[in-house]
């Protein structure tokens with residue numbers, strides 16, 4: 001079967017940041033792909049490089065101190081690492097949209113929601129007046145905002161956190177992106193509102209065939225919304241799998257640790273934590289970056305970097321201790 005080209009394909013992407021202390025290897029040969037219409041979860045501990053990956057896709061790595069050392073980011077076949085600043089401005093907000101953890105940082109406090117939405121519509125859709133007003137109200141009702149016409153007259157601070165995040169989603173969707181990058185979109189919300197916002201994102205993704213790169217450190221969010229998952233550790237992707245498979249058969253010791261640290265629903269189990277700390281990235285551990293914390297480590301782990309290899313057709317793991325079917329054949333999963 002010939003596989004369709006993924007919408008987004010990150011291949012061997014390496015990013016460094018240099019400051020007076022030295023050069024940190026923040027992303028090391030990151031490989032992942034997002035298919036058309038799928039929701040890919042990108043998970044891992046704080047500082048593992050999730051947001052830097054997102055920023056690299058959007059062409060928003062500050063250079064210097066950042067530098068893309070190698071690799072490619074193919075979006076609809078075009079390598080974004082080679083795109084001009086003008087081209088990237090055209091892609092951002094049109095073909096690729098992004099929503100952040102704290103919507104207040106993206107909404108302007110001195111303008112009403114209506115003002116800000118109409119401005120986005122004027123720029124991206126070239127609509128004004130009645131048509132813009134109708135589109136605003138339509139987008140707000142798509143994100144299940146009660147009484148959209150009243151919300152348009154409000155200032156951001158008059159809305160709750162969940163409502164602000166819905167306004168952000170509505171604004172980002174005005175331009176009809178192919179890919180939505182959501183960086184911890186629900187972390188600041190309480191669980192019930194989080195559930196509503198995630199359900200809206202899922203519905204919109206399905207209805208409009210929008211791919212989503214869902215960045216989170218919350219495995220509960222992953223289980224709830226994602227089709228496939230990429231697990232990152234200290235700047236590398238260590239495992240990718242369809243979501244059910246990742247939870248039922250996690251292979252990388254780090255993924256197993258992440259899953260074991262999810263609290264039990266009944267609160268009876270003791271909370272597991274992965275021993276040790278995330279390593280510094282100026283002088284990261286040789287070989288597998290997880291080996292100093294790993295209970296399964298074997299001889300080559302502290303010498304040789306494990307490559308992502310297939311354990312089953314859509315399941316890849318980078319671990320010397322896991323028996324695999326061999327190196328991946330030209331696919332970046």
Ligand SMILES: Nc1ncnc2c1ncn2[C@@H]1O[C@H](COP(=O)(O)OP(=O)(O)OP(=O)(O)O)[C@@H](O)[C@H]1O
Pocket residue numbers: 017018026044045046047048049050051052053062065217281
């Ligand atoms: N502008 C920058 N200058 C220097 N270092 C940076 C910069 N941006 C990110 N980094 C470093 O890159 C590493 C990865 O950061 P990143 O923000 O991608 O982590 P993350 O996985 O998104 O974490 P979190 O879950 O806390 O959001 C960190 O060590 C961070 O200090």
Ligand SMILES: [Mg+2]
Pocket residue numbers: 050051052183
């Ligand atoms: Mg982040």
